[in-house]
Amino acid sequence: MVKAIQIGLGHWGFSWTKEVIPKVPTVEMVGYVDTSLDATARVQTELGIDPKLCFSSLDEAAKHTDAVLAICTLRTEAHYPVVKRCLELGYHVIVEKPFTTTIAQGKELVALAKAKGKVLMVSQNYRHQPAPIAAAKLIAEGKFGAMNMVSIDFRRHGPSQGYRYWDMPDPLLADMSIHHFDLMRYVLNDEPVRLSCRT
Numbered sequence: 001m002v003k004a005i006q007i008g009l010g011h012w013g014f015s016w017t018k019e020v021i022p023k024v025p026t027v028e029m030v031g032y033v034d035t036s037l038d039a040t041a042r043v044q045t046e047l048g049i050d051p052k053l054c055f056s057s058l059d060e061a062a063k064h065t066d067a068v069l070a071i072c073t074l075r076t077e078a079h080y081p082v083v084k085r086c087l088e089l090g091y092h093v094i095v096e097k098p099f100t101t102t103i104a105q106g107k108e109l110v111a112l113a114k115a116k117g118k119v120l121m122v123s124q125n126y127r128h129q130p131a132p133i134a135a136a137k138l139i140a141e142g143k144f145g146a147m148n149m150v151s152i153d154f155r156r157h158g159p160s161q162g163y164r165y166w167d168m169p170d171p172l173l174a175d176m177s178i179h180h181f182d183l184m185r186y187v188l189n190d191e192p193v194r195l196s197c198r199t
């Protein structure tokens, strides 16, 4: 069994608490952290989580639990400070996409994880869905010949899907496009040589 704490019980964090983590039989949850009392109250009332397992700070949870894994389900801007602290405290870490706000922050965390000998993993769930898996198979088999260009047209009705990162600069690029970027790596079984973005 892997003992874990979860940090960030907001919109998607709650869905990890309710839908994702309970389906992993090798994980034992020993702590839930959120700076918002409303968020910790919600997992207690709606999911029956023991209040003794709820904490308002990562350091407090670290003091009172013996977890080895930190599941960081926070918004992007909180990833760098929280993941950094988790690694300093000696946790293995899985963090929601997108990894960090800047490449420098990402490199620093990767180096820190390496120095500490800890696993640092970014959750990227789209590549585990059936459609990308089928597309990757078609490409690998060369079903339609050699690939020379990929064009993606992505649209969704954000408001009805609960999308709410309007306060983030360029949210489609900063929050969502990592999904499509990672899918290109996966479906094409290739790595980028150069990247540019514009809004």
Ligand SMILES: NC(=O)c1ccc[n+]([C@@H]2O[C@H](COP(=O)([O-])OP(=O)(O)OC[C@H]3O[C@@H](n4cnc5c(N)ncnc54)[C@H](O)[C@@H]3O)[C@@H](O)[C@H]2O)c1
Pocket (backbone or CB within 6 Å): 007, 008, 009, 010, 011, 012, 013, 014, 033, 034, 035, 036, 039, 056, 057, 058, 073, 074, 075, 076, 078, 082, 096, 097, 098, 123, 125, 175
């Ligand atoms: N994998 C997917 O398909 C998918 C889909 C949507 C969103 N996401 C990602 O999930 C992540 C979380 O999004 P969200 O909508 O749940 O965010 P959110 O803003 O609803 O929740 C973040 C929570 O973290 C808490 N928090 C912030 N700083 C903290 C700190 N230092 N210590 C403890 N708690 C802190 C906040 O109080 C809040 O409850 C984002 O990175 C988003 O991109 C992933």
